[in-house]
Amino acid sequence: MSDPASPNTNYGRRGFLDALVLVIPAIPFALVFGLAVRESGIAIWLGWSSSPIMFSGAAQITLITLLGEGASVAAAATAALVVGARHLFYSFSMAPVMQRQPPWFRWFAPYMLVDQVFALCVGKQDLPAADFRRYYLAAGMTFWLFWMTFTALGLFVGPVLPTGLDITFATPVLFMGLLVTTIDSWQKALVAVFAMLVTFLLADMPSRSGLLIAALAGLILGLLLERFRR
Amino acid sequence: MTILLTILIMGLGSYAMRAVFILLLSNHSFPPWALKALEYVGPAVMAALVMTMLLSPEGGRLPEFMSGQGWPPQQWLHCLPETTFTF
Numbered sequence: 001m002s003d004p005a006s007p008n009t010n011y012g013r014r015g016f017l018d019a020l021v022l023v024i025p026a027i028p029f030a031l032v033f034g035l036a037v038r039e040s041g042i043a044i045w046l047g048w049s050s051s052p053i054m055f056s057g058a059a060q061i062t063l064i065t066l067l068g069e070g071a072s073v074a075a076a077a078t079a080a081l082v083v084g085a086r087h088l089f090y091s092f093s094m095a096p097v098m099q100r101q102p103p104w105f106r107w108f109a110p111y112m113l114v115d116q117v118f119a120l121c122v123g124k125q126d127l128p129a130a131d132f133r134r135y136y137l138a139a140g141m142t143f144w145l146f147w148m149t150f151t152a153l154g155l156f157v158g159p160v161l162p163t164g165l166d167i168t169f170a171t172p173v174l175f176m177g178l179l180v181t182t183i184d185s186w187q188k189a190l191v192a193v194f195a196m197l198v199t200f201l202l203a204d205m206p207s208r209s210g211l212l213i214a215a216l217a218g219l220i221l222g223l224l225l226e227r228f229r230r
Numbered sequence: 231m232t233i234l235l236t237i238l239i240m241g242l243g244s245y246a247m248r249a250v251f252i253l254l255l256s257n258h259s260f261p262p263w264a265l266k267a268l269e270y271v272g273p274a275v276m277a278a279l280v281m282t283m284l285l286s287p288e289g290g291r292l293p294e295f296m297s298g299q300g301w302p303p304q305q306w307l308h309c310l311p312e313t314t315f316t317f
Contacts, residue, residue, distance in 0.1 A: 087247040110248035119276060
């Protein structure tokens with residue numbers, strides 16, 4: 001995805017360029033969110049305001065759609081929280097590297113901790129603190145600007161989306177590439193395969209909660225492997 | 231007003247889920263085995279995410295209770311065929 005690091009690497013630029021690759025397949029989703037706001041009957045400025053306030057695509061679309069359908073606030077909020085619960089793992093995983101960061105960044109960084117930013121940054125935890133911060137901010141701000149722009153655009157151009165538009169196939173391919181970069185031992189490979197298997201077995205669970213259980217199962221397996229290795 | 235309040239509360243909830251461990255554990259030292267174990271979070275979560283994307287059935291981007299209610303409209307599904315959790 002990017003050139004090997006060198007002492008002169010500009011990590012701000014690198015974070016921007018790496019993020020740009022993952023932005024492209026997310027464009028249709030952002031446009032569809034704009035459409036969902038229009039269809040929900042909620043005032044468009046109010047629906048769009050969830051983009052800067054929540055900055056959490058799948059949870060936003062869940063919340064807005066359910067509220068638009070007349071679901072109770074409690075039901076809509078609960079469903080959206082379940083959809084976004086995987087972020088707990090991201091927070092857990094990022095905790096050690098954030099210890100080396102200044103307090104302002106520890107408070108600000110979680111706002112931008114979306115799937116793509118986690119995927120890009122989880123493999124960069126060995127960078128010097130300042131370089132990691134530049135990379136994280138560049139990637140996060142790139143996604144933030146993209147999401148604000150394209151969800152707003154979706155409010156107006158969503159209705160004229162071509163029905164054959166299909167570039168989202170690239171998302172799992174790109175994430176698979178990022179997954180591979182996080183694997184540098186047979187134990188991690190085993191954990192990844194195990195998590196995939198559990199996800200497959202739990203595919204029918206509601207609200208994608210199988211993903212959470214699979215990730216937890218993978219983490220427990222990792223703990224056991226470490227324990228046996230010591 | 232209720233919807234705005236809901237969005238604001240959800241914004242706080244979304245932030246809290248991302249921030250909870252980063253902030254709570256900011257002053258705690260991790261034992262070496264825990265640091266080693268944390269290295270598995272990335273592969274475990276990413277693998278589960280990729281498999282979810284690959285498995286996602288029609289409308290799978292959304293919770294099941296939505297996809298059975300005619301949402302999203304069929305023309306949208308052509309745009310969003312197989313993936314989930316764009317973020």
